[in-house]
Amino acid sequence: MTRVLYELSGRDESLRFSPYCWRVRYALAHKGLDVETRPWHFTDKPALAFADHDKVPVLVDGDEVVTDSYAILRYLDRAYPEAPLLGEPLADARGRFFKYYAERALAPAMMRTIIMDLFNAVHPDDRAYFRESREKRFGRTLEEFHSPAKGLAQLDAALAPLRGRLEEVDFLDGEAAAGADYLVFGFFMWARCVSSADLVSNADPVHAWVERMLDLHDGLGRRATRVTDIEGAYR
Amino acid sequence: MTRVLYELSGRDESLRFSPYCWRVRYALAHKGLDVETRPWHFTDKPALAFADHDKVPVLVDGDEVVTDSYAILRYLDRAYPEAPLLGEPLADARGRFFKYYAERALAPAMMRTIIMDLFNAVHPDDRAYFRESREKRFGRTLEEFHSPAKGLAQLDAALAPLRGRLEEVDFLDGEAAAGADYLVFGFFMWARCVSSADLVSNADPVHAWVERMLDLHDGLGRRATRVTDIEGAYR
Numbered sequence: 197m198t199r200v201l202y203e204l205s206g207r208d209e210s211l212r213f214s215p216y217c218w219r220v221r222y223a224l225a226h227k228g229l230d231v232e233t234r235p236w237h238f239t240d241k242p243a244l245a246f247a248d249h250d251k252v253p254v255l256v257d258g259d260e261v262v263t264d265s266y267a268i269l270r271y272l273d274r275a276y277p278e279a280p281l282l283g284e285p286l287a288d289a290r291g292r293f294f295k296y297y298a299e300r301a302l303a304p305a306m307m308r309t310i311i312m313d314l315f316n317a318v319h320p321d322d323r324a325y326f327r328e329s330r331e332k333r334f335g336r337t338l339e340e341f342h343s344p345a346k347g348l349a350q351l352d353a354a355l356a357p358l359r360g361r362l363e364e365v366d367f368l369d370g371e372a373a374a375g376a377d378y379l380v381f382g383f384f385m386w387a388r389c390v391s392s393a394d395l396v397s398n399a400d401p402v403h404a405w406v407e408r409m410l411d412l413h414d415g416l417g418r419r420a421t422r423v424t425d426i427e428g429a430y431r
Numbered sequence: 432m433t434r435v436l437y438e439l440s441g442r443d444e445s446l447r448f449s450p451y452c453w454r455v456r457y458a459l460a461h462k463g464l465d466v467e468t469r470p471w472h473f474t475d476k477p478a479l480a481f482a483d484h485d486k487v488p489v490l491v492d493g494d495e496v497v498t499d500s501y502a503i504l505r506y507l508d509r510a511y512p513e514a515p516l517l518g519e520p521l522a523d524a525r526g527r528f529f530k531y532y533a534e535r536a537l538a539p540a541m542m543r544t545i546i547m548d549l550f551n552a553v554h555p556d557d558r559a560y561f562r563e564s565r566e567k568r569f570g571r572t573l574e575e576f577h578s579p580a581k582g583l584a585q586l587d588a589a590l591a592p593l594r595g596r597l598e599e600v601d602f603l604d605g606e607a608a609a610g611a612d613y614l615v616f617g618f619f620m621w622a623r624c625v626s627s628a629d630l631v632s633n634a635d636p637v638h639a640w641v642e643r644m645l646d647l648h649d650g651l652g653r654r655a656t657r658v659t660d661i662e663g664a665y666r
Contacts, residue, residue: 283521289605290525296595297532301588353536353588360531370524 198232199224202244202254205235206317206390207429210421213317213389215303215382216265217253218417222378223269225413227276231255237319238326265382266295269375281375294368294379301354302380306387306395308347311338313391316430317423344393351395355402362401366408373412381409381417390423392430433467434459437479437489440470441552441625442664445656448552448624450538450617451500452488453652457613458504460648462511466490472554473561500617501530504610516610529603529614536589537615541622541630543582546573548626551665552658579628586630590637597636601643608647616644616652625658627665 201224204214212218212233224231236243236252247254249263255271262271269281270288282288307314311330315338318326327338334341358380361368368376384406387395396403410418424430436459439449447453447468459466471478471487482489484498490506497506504516505523517523542549546565550573553561562573569576593615596603603611619641622630631638645653659665 280521284519286515286518286604286609287522287525289600289603290522290529290611292599293529293532293592293596293603293611294525296592297528300591300595350588353585356535357528357531360535361528364527365524368524368528369521374521376525376528 198256199229199258200256201231201233202236202247202252202256203233204252205237206319206423208421208426209235211317211389211423211426211429212420213314213386214252215298215386216251218382218385219265219378220253220255220268221416222373222381222413223272223281223375225416226281226374226378227272227279229272229276238322239319240321266292266379269378279374281378283375291375291379294376297357298380298383302351302383303386305347305351305354306383308341308350309344309393309395310347310387310391311342313393313423317390348395355396355400358405359401362405367405373409377409381406384409385417385420388417388422389420392422392424433491434464434493435491436466436468437471437482437487437491438468439487440472441554441658443656443661444470446552446624446658446661446664447655448549448621449487450533450621451486453617453620454500454613455488455490455503456651457608457616457648458507458516458610460651461516461609461613462507462514464507464511473557474554475556501527501614504613514609516613518610526610526614529611532592533615533618537586537618538621540582540586540589541618543576543585544579544628544630545582545622545626546577548628548658552625583630590631590635593640594636597640602640608644612644616641619644620652620655623652623657624655627657627659 201217201220203212203217205212241250244250244254247261247263251263253263253265253268255262255268257275260271262268273281282291315323315326331337365371367373368380384395387393396406436452436455438447438452440447476485479485479487479489482496482498486498488500488503490497490503492510495506497503508516517526550558550561566572600606602608603615619630622628631641
């Protein structure tokens with residue numbers, strides 16, 4: 197049985213920077229499951245028609261086709277109950293909050309900081325789509341939206357609860373990382389893969405957690421291709 | 432066996448506004464446990480000497496003396512396992528994040544909005560202590576710190592993850608409220624008891640959740656004395 201994950205890729209096929217796909221990569225590694233990844237880019241909608249979906253991640257696991265990163269984590273817990281990611285209902289209910297915390301508090305702050313890096317990183321065929329869809333969402337040009345000063349200040353404020361928790365323990369889910377860590381960390385991988393911006397200062401407990409997360413699962417995150425690894429790709 | 436909770440009270444003995452004590456009041460109601468509450472104010476340190484502690488909440492449950500709101504919720508789950516508040520280890524680990532989210536993201540934003548209301552609400556014997564300790568913490572006078580415009584804008588941003596979650600479900604912990612809801616809601620009770628400020632607009636999903644929380648446990652929160660109920664107490 198082949199397990200396949202469709203992943204967003206950028207200007208180079210090895211550049212995989214979707215925060216949602218990184219959640220799934222970590223979740224699969226957490227379960228000890230091998231996966232073959234297949235590059236996909238935003239405007240390649242036909243390649244996902246089989247899943248009746250237009251976004252990645254899409255996981256194909258034998259006969260199962262699962263879309264949406266959170267749904268994939270839940271699917272993995274059902275199909276492979278060892279080493280829970282989201283856990284039983286009360287833990288899962290709280291897991292949802294980490295999803296929204298990452299997507300609505302951290303991501304917008306990071307986005308303001310790395311938007312031009314993201315634009316630089318996308319597949320050449322996606323550039324027009326990326327600019328148009330994001331400018332429509334932001335109500336201004338990418339260049340106008342881009343503001344590391346505002347983004348980093350906003351991120352610093354948004355990180356306060358994460359910082360509080362990581363002052364007392366190594367991972368959000370306790371002594372070992374699990375679903376909550378992956379739901380949040382996906383966005384740190386997003387920024388890391390496309391940008392050389394320092395989002396968090398070295399003395400921050402969040403920085404130490406990022407380093408631990410990069411080391412997990414044989415350095416899964418640390419080994420990932422960054423745009424700075426690709427010759428001539430980073431301005 | 433008498434169960435006693437030492438609670439912060441204000442200029443009127445019936446005015447109970449500590450966010451940490453409200454967590455515990457809701458937690459006790461969640462477990463269906465009766466409690467006798469005893470008013471305490473900041474500078475009445477000797478009254479808590481028996482607990483070797485200088486802050487409320489302090490719960491005395493038979494021979495057990497438990498301090499710190501989170502520790503009290505954990506104690507209640509151990510002593511009364513029915514209707515879990517924090518739940519098993521993974522759910523509890525995530526519960527800790529709600530503690531920090533409430534204390535480090537929501538509370539500072541609310542504080543800027545209600546600081547003068549808090550100062551008005553404290554016990555007369557606590558006024559000098561309150562001003563001195565808070566001015567030291569903020570590095571400026573209460574009057575300088577007070578800024579509803581900044582506080583409400585900061586709160587609006589900080590509520591984004593809560594809003595996301597409450598768009599999909601009635602309570603943070605799912606179909607029914609539990610520990611995560613109480614950990615966060617305590618701060619809404621804090622603001623409600625001392626201030627008439629509208630923190631959240633009526634159309635916000637957070638507003639609907641606040642209304643549901645006020646109704647829980649026979650209207651526990653809704654029945655609480657507010658400073659506006661005390662004749663001549665609110666400017």
